[in-house]
Amino acid sequence: MAEAANQFGQFNLKPEIISVLTAIGFTTPTPVQAKLIPDVLQGRDVVGQSQTGSGKTHTFLIPIFNQLESDQHYVQAVITTPSRELAAQITKATKLFAEKLDQNITISEFVGGTDKLRQIKQLEKQQPQIVIGTPGRIKDLVTSGALKLHAVKQLVVDEADMTLDMGFLSEVDFIAGAMPEALQTLVFSATMPEKLKPFLKKYLDNPHFESIPVSTVIADTIDNWLLATKSKDKNDVIYQVLTTGNPYLALVFANTKERVKNIASNLRGRGLKVAEIHGDIEPRERRRVMKAIQNLEYQYVIATDLAARGIDIAGVSHVINDEIPDELEFFVHRVGRTGRNGLPGLAITLYGPDEEAEVAELEALGINFKAKRIENGEFTDVKDRRARKQRVATTKKLDPTMVGMVKKKKKIVKPGYKRRIKSAIKRQDQMDRRVSKREDMRAERKANKRRGQDK
Known part of the structure; x- marks a missing residue:
């Protein structure tokens, strides 16, 4: 009965996904989830402009798990994020979801400052189904030939504005170039600087853009x-x-x-x-x-x-x-x-x-x-x-x-922060989503092929 009351049911998700959402306490979609999950499930490229704490992480995780083929052991989804800490947070949320789903889904986190040789050896034995990591390390593993991205279905670029600010767009460019043309791309960003727009134009095919204002960024308290x-x-x-x-x-x-x-x-x-x-x-x-x-x-x-x-x-x-x-x-x-x-x-x-x-x-x-x-x-x-x-x-x-x-209006708050803080500390999930076709990449590959035939 609890599952029937779960409002995520409106997205026609698999029953086991609804069960997981209920188990982790997700019963009502946030605004960004309500607006973007349907488009992601339909395979559209998406650009979501939304602040931290808006539920962006599960906006892309839910569709990823909904269409993941758990019996196929190749990389199906890649999530890039500009910092190690963000990667760790997304990995934690992803592993929790997988644990509740109980389908033996393989998830790997690849970030700078970790043992690359050990990661290469692990990849030689088995390719993960979901990859989460920083652009530099993912690029290194692809360059070495250890990480295979030829069959990826979904690419999530998390915190795109921060990725731009930190100079990692060229690495994301390389990673995307190692993926199939029929790719769904999801881009999430707190802000939308002008310098990011050429990147979006190059890599997304007629994306659905949604800006979700979050009235609680500066809390009433x-x-x-x-x-x-x-x-x-x-x-x-x-x-x-x-x-x-x-x-x-x-x-x-x-x-x-x-x-x-x-x-x-x-x-x-x-x-x-x-x-x-x-x-x-x-x-x-x-x-x-x-x-x-x-x-x-x-x-x-x-x-x-x-x-x-x-x-x-x-x-x-x-x-x-x-x-x-x-x-x-x-x-x-x-x-x-x-x-x-x-x-x-x-x-x-x-x-x-x-x-x-x-x-x-x-x-x-x-x-x-x-x-x-x-x-x-x-x-x-x-x-x-x-x-x-x-x-x-x-x-x-x-x-x-x-x-x-x-x-927004201020409201009176009662004292006792220190006493209440330990019981009230919760994680807030974050960002991103998925996937797209790359018309520019296809055109470039066709042009290269023609040039090869003309020689």
Whole structure:
């Protein structure tokens, strides 16, 4: 009876898939799942623009499992993701689904910083049915001849904008080129930068594009505070903020890895135990640090946007912005790390006199700041912030979707974060989907064939 009530039944999924969804507590599709799963099941190429926490991971996992041929032992689906941490999260969700399905489905995770020779030996014995990994390592395994992609049915490009930012599109290009022409391609991205559009045009065949605004990216439970640094040393201010608020877990964002290193070094010199997340951290150390953070061995984490993007750090009570990010979307991503699962969160943004225009842009976006100062070891209100000369803000035209993401009513939350956090921490799934024909690739191959015949 429980299966009959499961709303995923509207997609005409196999009964065993509905049973798994019910078993893992999925009974109602999220907006992105409701809009895109039908198209994916029909074999269409899809571009989904949706934020973290919208249910993107199962938007592509559900159709992948629904049409997987469990008795055929070749690579049927490939999921690329730009970071090791994202790959690990998707692998965990995929293996949980496979375990509940109980069909002996083989899943392999291939990421940088792991033993490539061992992976090659494993592939010589058996090809997995689902591959999840970072573009660089997948490319290496294909180049070596160990990983066979000649019969892949579905390709998922997860976090496409981050893949672009980190310079991995050429690797994804290579991977796609090793796949059949009759391929279904699913692309998921939190934002849709102009530089990504040529990639989409090249590799997707008449895709269905869907932009899903997520009204809970900045949760109702989050307070946004604004703290003027004025002529103060910013490192001093960050130390004051972290030691005044006594956060459960504070995530400090800086715009560059050099600044992350500087903040971390300064805080360590003052006796705080801090973790760093940025592009210069070696893979083995990065895994050790992430495991320690998940085990709550650190109270303070300093990170760059790209390195932390997509990492699910549970229990973040405070987000500190060392400065306003260059992209407004990054501000939303940062603040959305706290205030999850109905728990209260606090985002504190530091700004200097030269950042008034940026503050005005964020306010125009719909973010309501409370101006604060630190006095006698505690935060106090600044009541006269708007009493000064009216600012003339030269704000950019704002994306209505972004405005909708942050404009919402605040609700009163009760104290007790530390007591409730352990029971409320949950994983949130993430992204991507599947598959497509490649008209450009077909044309290029035909042209090469003609050139070979003309010789």
